[in-house]
Amino acid sequence: MNSTTRLTRRYLKATAFLVLFLMAGCSEGREPELYLIPEGYVGSFHIVFNIPSGKPQTYENRARVYDIPEDGVLLIQSNSNPGSISGDKINFYYESEDGNRRQIKGRWTTSLHDTPENRSDDQVYIFGGGIGLIEPVRHCQIYTSDYYVGTKSQALDNVGHFDIYSDQGIDNLPDEIFLEACNNK
Template structure:
């Protein structure tokens, strides 16, 4: 009887946990062919286009410099299927990028600038990851794009 109760509790816990997980859909990251380096998606940029879901898929066309600025206020959080592709100059998929071998240190967050114990400014959310051989990363942390830091001065 104890085994059956334990099994029932485990099943209920798994079902509740699965129900609490929010789906962010599918995300396609389109990266210029041959690009190696940090990719930064900078949110809350009012003069930039918005990333919208089309049939559950969000498409992120990354610029040649590895940066994409979007007007969306924040990243969409939750479970998602992420796919990464190299694309040619016309936006045609050339090759799928191997997530396990070529995508590193994926991170979403924002920075705060403060004076003493007081927050003066919160910077926009940035989604970052490194594309390429991990040995080519200059550091093992994502960095805030330089142009965003310049705007805070």
């Protein structure tokens, strides 16, 4: 075997290794997600992760289920499900008390301008998303996901909007909940 053939084989092996490495790095590392929102709920909702006293993570058809409570703040034991994911693997539903579901197909992730067209759009949307960090207790950072559900007009008027640090958010929760979470890291 001559040196050109050996060099070509090494090149091919190195290229194959690189392709496999890049393909593995591009795979989606995030589990599918299913958000169940109380029927008719309008406003902010927040998920606070890694809370030992929170609800255990449940699954439905291999998707993480986030069952949003009536107050809009879900404390959950699981981590924040980091990584990339395609939009079709994140689903939002209104769920009635008897378990019937109605999918919320609208997503809005850019700026929302106060225009007559946006005011007259009666479709329900999910606004926001993504992972953020809060510091409810000094030197204790907790991951959250923050959303808003409603029409564009409701979002523009801040109907049901509340900040995670407000009384409706986490402000009235005892510090021990968060200290326990940070001590478990």
